[in-house]
Amino acid sequence: MLPSDLRTNIRNGQHQTHTSGVCQNYVQTNLVVLPKEYAFDFLLFTTRNPKSCPIVEVLEAGQFESQYAKDSDIRRDIPLYHVYEHGQLVEKKHQIDDVWRDDFVTFLIGCSFTFESQLIKGDIPLRHIEENKNVAMYTTTIQTEKAGVFEGPMVVSMRPIPDHLVQKATDITSLFPKMHGAPVHIGDPSEIGIKDITKPDYGDFVGIKDGETPMFWACGVTPQAVALHGKVPFMITHSPGCMFVMDWSNEEYLRE
Known part of the structure; x- marks a missing residue:
């Protein structure tokens, strides 16, 4: 389309x-x-x-x-x-x-969402697309830098990626700096304040299987968290x- x-x-x-x-x-x-x-x-x-x-x-x-x-x-x-x-x-x-x-x-x-087609072309599976679901998004403890009334936590999107493709996914997304670029965190979600990975603040959780690593990218829903905060x-x-x-x-x- x-x-x-x-x-x-x-x-x-x-x-x-x-x-x-x-x-x-x-x-x-x-x-x-x-x-x-x-x-x-x-x-x-x-x-x-x-x-x-x-x-x-x-x-x-x-x-x-x-x-x-x-x-x-x-x-x-x-x-x-x-x-x-x-x-x-x-x-x-x-x-x-x-x-x-x-x-x-x-x-x-x-x-x-812009770089997802490039990940797919790189043979990196994206389960939320395969299942026609929204990507999972989480409010983190990573704080943005304040400007005027605007301040608050960063929101991230998460995609479970096969372990052997984590570096490839990082390399591909780094080509898209205006689309959030490379991930801000890889691995343990608790390190960025996510207490329960199965319960996203926005979107749909699609599971994390054995042999997969959760990868987290900065997300444009951050302004909404800023509006609330x-x-x-x-x-x-x-x-x-x-x-x-x-x-x-x-x-x-x-x-x-």
């Missing part, structure tokens, strides 16, 4: 679930929408925390079409949105055009796993 077809299906309500494994070979991004008065502090936050919040594109106040996705509408092209007020998740919406304001600044942040007055994000898919291909990204 082409990204433009997926975006049409999302707008029409035909696709309302996660985008993991969808439109493989195309760049996927996380979403953060903020009133303009908080945009500079958040931009500074992304600069100080490039591993968890690598910026792909920033849309000026009121704009909602990505330069990387022709005829896109950031208000309607994501399967599910989260609306936060003062650190509380107050609403989940399939479209946000009815609450859109001209002072909203949009940040599109790299997503690890920092009690940001107003913020719109994607629902974890429900991404914005661009027309920008992995091949084009790797050539840049």
Whole structure:
């Protein structure tokens, strides 16, 4: 499926679930929408925390079409949105055009779903894709560097990888620095504050078999944890796993 077809299906309500494994070979991004008065502090936050919040594109106040996705509408092209007020998740919406304001600044942040097709091409199995599930995500004790009201813990995504392929997975994902790059942790989840690996904070657990190692990548859900921790007055994000898919291909990204 082409990204433009997926975006049409999302707008029409035909696709309302996660985008993991969808439109493989195309760049996927996380979403953060903020009133303009908080945009500079958040931009500074992304600069100080490039591993968890690598910026792909920033849309000026009121704009909602990505330069990387022709005829896109950031208000309607994501399967599910989260609306936060003062650190509380107050609403989940399939479209946000009815609450859109001209002072909203949009940040599109790299997503690890982008490099999954490259892992598969490298013969590295990804069970959540094989089982059509969302990737497992966890809030950690790794702290982000504060900027203005924005502070809080890093969120990571986890994929169980066969032991003999751990280095290969690291090498492949390191080619995608704007999509979180190489893992931030490999192995024992308790070392980064994850008490029960079987109970992710977001997404689905798919098990860790004998001969597999859990690998953890920084995750673009981090801003949502920051919104909760920092009690940001107003913020719109994607629902974890429900991404914005661009027309920008992995091949084009790797050539840049």
